[in-house]
Structure formats: structure tokens, C-alpha cells
Amino acid sequence: MDISYNGDLTAVITPEMTVLELLGQHPETEAVFESYKQKLGICICCEALFCTLDEVASRYEINYEDLVAQLNDVLE
Numbered sequence: 677m678d679i680s681y682n683g684d685l686t687a688v689i690t691p692e693m694t695v696l697e698l699l700g701q702h703p704e705t706e707a708v709f710e711s712y713k714q715k716l717g718i719c720i721c722c723e724a725l726f727c728t729l730d731e732v733a734s735r736y737e738i739n740y741e742d743l744v745a746q747l748n749d750v751l752e
Contacts, residue, residue, distance in 0.1 A: 689729065689748065691729055691733075693729050694728055695709065695725050695726070695732060698729070699721065705747050708747050709721050711746070716736055718736075720736070
């Protein structure tokens with residue numbers, strides 16, 4: 677799956693996107709996932725690389741909207 681862009685070239689992140697897809701196209705987003713390592717005690721990039729962002733949010737009790745906001749901040 678390719679990341680789509682809206683009219684102003686901001687990446688459109690969807691719940692169905694996997695961690696791997698996002699990291700593959702935007703390696704700078706790894707910092708966001710790494711920021712959860714201390715809070716959760718696990719590495720999302722290691723444990724949930726093939727999970728969708730929606731699955732990651734649900735599995736680790738992360739607010740999806742907050743996660744997407746943090747990812748978008750890195751992409752801007």
C-alpha cells in the first residue's frame with residue numbers, strides 16, 4: 677500500500693496502514709514508535725511491524741488520534 681497525499685502534499689495516514697509500510701516510506705516516523713518504548717516497555721517496531729496502526733493502537737491501548745497526530749508532526 678502506498679501512502680496517499682491530500683492536496684497540500686501532507687501524507688494521509690490510514691488505520692489500515694501497517695507500521696512497516698509507514699516506516700518504509702517515512703523512516704523518520706520511527707522516532708514516534710520509539711517514544712512509546714519507555715511508556716509501554718516494548719518496541720512497537722520489533723513486536724508489531726506487520727500490524728496496522730489501528731491494531732497497534734488497540735493492542736497497546738494508545739489513542740489512535742494521538743498516534744496519528746504525532747506521526748503527522750514528524751512528517752510536516
